[in-house]
Amino acid sequence: MKKFNMKDENFTCSKCGFEVSKLNYTARDHCPHCLYSLHVDVNPGDRLNNCCGLLEPIGIEKYKDTFKIIYCCQKCKQIHKNIMANDDNMDLIIELSKITSHT
Numbered sequence: 001m002k003k004f005n006m007k008d009e010n011f012t013c014s015k016c017g018f019e020v021s022k023l024n025y026t027a028r029d030h031c032p033h034c035l036y037s038l039h040v041d042v043n044p045g046d047r048l049n050n051c052c053g054l055l056e057p058i059g060i061e062k063y064k065d066t067f068k069i070i071y072c073c074q075k076c077k078q079i080h081k082n083i084m085a086n087d088d089n090m091d092l093i094i095e096l097s098k099i100t101s102h103t
Contacts, residue, residue: 003043016031016036020032029045030082056074067097
């Protein structure tokens with residue numbers, strides 16, 4: 001089981017420059033505007049990964065009563081998954097679901 005360190009903080013998106021506010025109900029781990037993330041964690045919230053590449057959203061998968069965004073690191077090519085946030089851009093989520101359903 002992965003260790004989870006609660007890191008819910010404001011940040012500026014490295015991809016689109018959007019000023020992202022913390023979620024206040026769980027850890028914010030990606031931009032709700034463009035859905036990109038950064039490859040900075042070994043375990044959620046620990047900020048111990050030196051890769052720091054952009055995590056590009058490449059798909060969606062069903063997870064319990066919500067969805068996970070599937071990411072591919074543009075630098076090291078590792079695949080990661082993060083749970084969707086309530087304020088994520090639903091138009092992009094829908095576009096990703098179309099891509100995922102055709103692969």
